[in-house]
Amino acid sequence: MEELSFCNKRLVEILVDNQWMYNFQVTRFFIEEPWKSLPPEWREDLLNLTTEELNSLPFGYVQDDWTESLRKYISSATELVLPRNLSEEIQPCTLTSELKRGMNPKKQHEVRHMAALVSDIATKTGCDVVIDVGSGLGYLGHVLSTVYGLKVIGLESKSTHTSGADKRLFSENNENIMNVTFEMNDSEDSLSNFNTLISSCLEKFKKAEREKVPDDGNLSSSWSEVHSLNSAVRNSNENGNGADVTGIGVENSELDTCLLIGLHCCGDLTPAMLRMYLEVTFVKGLCCVSCCYHRMTKHGSKYTHFPMSRDTEATLSKFDLRPTIPFLRLAAQETRARWKTLSEDSHQSHTNAVAYRALLELCAYKENTECNKLFRRIATAKDFADFESYVDKILSRCEFTSRQGKESIKDKLNLLYEEYKGKFPYIEVITVLQVILQPLIERLIIQDRVLWLLENGQNAYLMPVFDDAISPRNIAVCSMKIN
Structure with a gap:
């Protein structure tokens, strides 16, 4: 149990120091502006990564000429990832x-x-x-x-x-x-x-x-x-x-x-x-x-049920780490195994999906209006191919509570696009930093349940x-x- 307790301390230290990476809603990306918390010395290193390098970051990939704090963050976090490889002790059954x-x-x-x-x-x-x-x-x-x-x-x-x-x-x-x-x-x-x-x-x-x-x-x-x-x-x-x-x-x-x-x-x-x-x-x-x-x-x-163990509760209290919905949601996201397989097109599609939805949220925030869906699903993958297609689909499948006409909303969305498109590259940078943290948050939750059983x-x-x-x-x- 002492080993798990020490591991808890290491996990929480990293998560507390990097809360800016995950404590925001993705749809509020341009409202919360998390890239402003990105250390300036990290930016050049992370914004110039190839797709292969970007995909390898959650597995401990670093370059010798990167700033020391970035290399330390990546190595410290990846050291704490639970082994996820299938055990050879248990052989799966055959299904008829x-x-x-x-x-x-x-x-x-x-x-x-x-x-x-x-x-x-x-x-x-x-x-x-x-x-x-x-x-x-x-x-x-x-x-x-x-x-x-x-x-x-x-x-x-x-x-x-x-x-x-x-x-x-x-x-x-x-x-x-x-x-x-x-x-x-x-x-x-x-x-x-x-x-x-x-x-x-x-x-x-x-x-x-x-x-x-x-x-x-x-x-x-x-x-x-x-x-x-x-x-x-x-x-x-x-x-x-x-x-x-x-x-x-x-x-x-x-x-x-x-x-x-x-x-x-x-x-x-x-x-x-x-x-x-x-x-x-x-x-x-x-x-x-x-x-x-x-x-x-x-x-x-x-x-109510996190933390469960006395050990985790004491550690969270000591470092003043308070679980939030974005914190727990990140724990339930896909693991680095899928991230590793993403193509350049997949990264671009993800960037567009996050950016376009976040621009819609930003527009509603700035105009003090609400965007209400008229249909369960307002956009499909093909609608994120370019911003014009996305805006046209949004305007046809949503309604806004303000008195402004749809053409006025469209013009303001296009202005926001021009203003923020230079920030789009930060989306995959922040996302990969989250992918690095995802297994640590999940480990903290799962390990807390193990500790609770041990304590009992x-x-x-x-x-x-x-x-x-x-x-x-x-x-x-x-x-x-x-x-």
């Missing part, structure tokens, strides 16, 4: 055409690797039941059951997803999977409901084993009871009371051990899972990949589970409970 059904290549990659890691932890912990939180349409659970022979309880907050998972499930009449609508959070009611629900599901599995679900294409009494369970828990979630589902065909017997898993758990879901893991006795293992850190709940100036007497480790060029959120927090 039936198991691939409905999955795009990215999802197939994630499911093949995640299923293999989950199976490994299940074997080491002796768990024969997996609780898949945020199970969606049930792809991962289907593979865990079919390939590895595990029983699966899929928990999904959206009933439309559990219905879709059931359709996929019942096409094979698989009695080793149950899909239940349940919204997990870290409240006492949710903990009570989780305990009761999972206990009952485990009893259903045992009952199904004894009765052997008939293979006649119809729901057996055991499956009907699962849907009754769904209704009971759903009603409980709606009225805020703990669900009493113990009377739905449950017989008293020893509970099986369970492994709690989540593939890309959004916002507050991972912290809620960690609490369930810690407090529920029959949950013996954990494997969770998080995402969307910026969607964590915020009360006042503080986030459990072991924990991190495992790169996907190729981050395919699936950027690729680090799993894993734990095997110490009794």
Whole structure:
């Protein structure tokens, strides 16, 4: 734990010193003017990079004649990046055409690797039941059951997803999977409901084993009871009371051990899972990949679930680093693996997209007006080819609250373009500095969760589970409970 604590200190020191790189909304680029905080001695070095050099910066590329402070920033930051290369210890499973059904290549990659890691932890912990939180349409659970022979309880907050998972499930009449609508959070009611629900599901599995679900294409009494369970828990979630589902065909017997898993758990879901893991006795293992850190709940100036550990909280307080939405959003951005592959055209397209949107924001700011979308999407990639095309599309798909006519708005946008086009090169410069910091912020968040588990007497480790060029959120927090 001392090593992680020291690492926390190094991460926070770099992030505090370079807040100007990330603490602004990208759409306010020309309002906030972050390039003005760029050290003058860095500008010539960074503005004259080739595409290959620009792409290599997040991997520690420096030149001997660069200013010392820039070289120190790059080397110090890249030293703290977590290893993201796929572990050779865990070999992904092979999917049949039936198991691939409905999955795009990215999802197939994630499911093949995640299923293999989950199976490994299940074997080491002796768990024969997996609780898949945020199970969606049930792809991962289907593979865990079919390939590895595990029983699966899929928990999904959206009933439309559990219905879709059931359709996929019942096409094979698989009695080793149950899909239940349940919204997990870290409240006492949710903990009570989780305990009761999972206990009952485990009893259903045992009952199904004894009765052997008939293979006649119809729901057996055991499956009907699962849907009754769904209704009971759903009603409980709606009225805020703990669900009493113990009377739905449950017989008293020893509970099986369970492994709690989540593939890309959004916002507050991972912290809620960690609490369930810690407090529920029959949950013996954990494997969770998080995402969307910026969607964590915020009360006042503080986030409810970051930091979680006492160590991280003390370090943030000591250096007065206060997490913001841009800070957490950067942690959830693509990693340097994709940045490395960008072409010169891709960089130009990104520059145009940021610059044109930021000029629109600047115009609205200067004219004290609002730009309201008339359509969900106001511009496509081809509309960013040149500024004239972008402006024409904006004026046809948006309305402004000011009394100025669209021609007046167009003239002012064109004037702003001429005024700020010389600042466009700074967009990729600031962006690459953010790409360098992205893995540090994500490490701070993930490491905080590991420290919280350690502080609460459990072991924990991190495992790169996907190729981050395919699936950027690729680090799993894993734990095997110490009794």
